[in-house]
Amino acid sequence: MSPKRAEQSPSGPGAVWLRERRQGTRTPALSIERITAAAVRILDEDGQSGLSMRKLADALGVHATSLYWHVANRDDLLDLALDAVFGEVEAPRKDPGLWQADIAAYMTGLREALLRHPWAGALASARPLMGPHALDHAESVQAALVRAGFSGTALTAAAAAISNYVIGSVAAEASWGRHDQSTARRALTDHVQSAALRYPTLAAHPPTPYSDWQTHFEHGMRFLIAGLTASAGTSG
Missing domain, CATH: 1.10.357.10 (Tetracycline Repressor, domain 2)
Known part of the structure; x- marks a missing residue:
């Protein structure tokens, strides 16, 4: 069975910080931290236009649907990656x-x-x-x-x-x-x-x-x- 999609409401820029984080997971190989790190690497190499859910899934070696247990969309990836950069300060x-x-x-x-x-x-x-x-x-x-x-x-x-x-x-x-x-x-x-x-x-x-x-x-x-x-x- 495919992982369920992350909660879609609210959505849009910044929404990832307003949703409750899921407890438990059906995709133990993934985590928000691993997803974020991979998104930052893709953005560093290819810029914003190079980041997509499918490309991220390929980089992580998982099916794209697995990402939706953790993130709802590309907006989530951008917000997570940007906050990781602020974490370096x-x-x-x-x-x-x-x-x-x-x-x-x-x-x-x-x-x-x-x-x-x-x-x-x-x-x-x-x-x-x-x-x-x-x-x-x-x-x-x-x-x-x-x-x-x-x-x-x-x-x-x-x-x-x-x-x-x-x-x-x-x-x-x-x-x-x-x-x-x-x-x-x-x-x-x-x-x-x-x-x-x-x-x-x-x-x-x-x-x-x-x-x-x-x-x-x-x-x-x-x-x-x-x-x-x-x-x-x-x-x-």
């Missing part, structure tokens, strides 16, 4: 006097984890981050910001600014990494220079090459944390 130290250092360590660690998996940055910007690892980090980040004096709307906006900066910069870096950056950058510079009357500031201060993405990221991170430090405790 070390939690902040929670030092009451060093909240800025905690935030910087989290941002740096998240960037490194997402870059190890080039599909993850774009995926993180498009899906609810509801997995246990992602929520553990959200808890740590908000706790650091509360220690700094943030509350209310300012707290949620500050936390979002931190995650959005990392995820957005990684998504851009991963996307550019698939192309010849130098040619595109030269074309942009030449275009701006040829239209200097319309773009005088850009022409006078052309963009620096994005070959050193880490330096750009670290500058932006320092600017963001300096702004948070100046704003801490001033609004709710």
Whole structure:
């Protein structure tokens, strides 16, 4: 008899975290952990377009129907894989006097984890981050910001600014990494220079090459944390 399909309600992005986990299994060779690890490997090798239930089943050496005891659909696989990447990030130290250092360590660690998996940055910007690892980090980040004096709307906006900066910069870096950056950058510079009357500031201060993405990221991170430090405790 084929394994029963995982509970279908709720469904969609993030739904895997809202269903009750089945107790027991008719497919002892499989587990959520093994399925997740295989999904991450496929995504690393082939990107989002390369992940399917059938391809995952082939990689695990099982029939595709066996997967449905554990996961309902491809959305589940994406959410599980993305949260596994967040699981690679070390939690902040929670030092009451060093909240800025905690935030910087989290941002740096998240960037490194997402870059190890080039599909993850774009995926993180498009899906609810509801997995246990992602929520553990959200808890740590908000706790650091509360220690700094943030509350209310300012707290949620500050936390979002931190995650959005990392995820957005990684998504851009991963996307550019698939192309010849130098040619595109030269074309942009030449275009701006040829239209200097319309773009005088850009022409006078052309963009620096994005070959050193880490330096750009670290500058932006320092600017963001300096702004948070100046704003801490001033609004709710």
